[in-house]
Amino acid sequence: MKSFSAKANAIFDEATEAYHLKNSVSAQMENPYEPDTIEYFLYEKNWIDVVQWHLEDIIRDPDILPKEALEIKRWIDRSNQERTDLVEKIDNYFLHHFQLIVPANDAVINTESPAWAIDRLSILAIKIYHMREEVNRMDTDQQHLISCRQKLNVLMEQRVDLSAAIDRLLDDIAQGRKYMKVYRQMKMYNDPSLNPVLYGKNKK
Template structure:
């Protein structure tokens, strides 16, 4: 009989993300967790930083130099974000192996658990910032009504994805679905694969 898989449930992981977004807007970014939760928090941090860098890139007052600097920061954060998705999936593989869960011959899901956790991270950021918009002192009723509709839709999508991810994890542990880590294999930051980089060195 396989041991229990040491992977937090989805409710714990999504609450970690929700709490961190709120806390990081008031306090310095931290990561007080261990194990897979620490990986999820670190991945969430990259999304948090990305969100605010992308806001800067869209400022109409940003100079070309500022936009170029922000673009480079976004590229690095995106690379780190994708690397962390892989690390989360690798951690799940390790947890399954340690628990003695045999490899499954079941179907493969269209996205990995790490990718779904990334999407939930972005949704928690979207919900926070929509609620921030709803609380703006200068917002009129029309603005608040539009924002509230989007909050309701985002909340439903967050709940749906949370439920689907928990089902996926349950299916993986039970052997009903296979788990794999899919390597992102991004090319744009690799100086040997991006022609705009290696051609410039010639």
């Protein structure tokens, strides 16, 4: 049976490749999976991540116009909120999946929920894609290629380790050795009732 991390890695690679066929932050996502399934959420999660990756590249252009930089920054803020929302949807899937599991008396909580670990796996897929691009560049020197090959090897090892840790965490939850407890992210700067700069304007 295919492990969850193997499925996630395959979908993340698929979404990353699909983005780069269009190679535009404005490209529309065409999710091939059934809506409201875990596969759909994983694909959408990686698409958001890879768009944000390229937004972060764009905003670091030293010649970018201030107005464009501000627009990109606000786009990144919206993207961060969408990313958080997707992580919570993925955690909701696991909460439902494991709802009948009764934790053992000595069960412990993990340092992060399954979805936040999977979030890191999505980012790794994008790092691996771009480091492979660097390894295959023809317009740079040999030392750069050697350095990037070493970094790619580390990223691949990290993916193996993180994938194994995620599968082990899911198995621990399924067997009652660990239990899920999800704290919803409260991004105060996005909330007009919690950000003093925003609610202060409403008082004027």
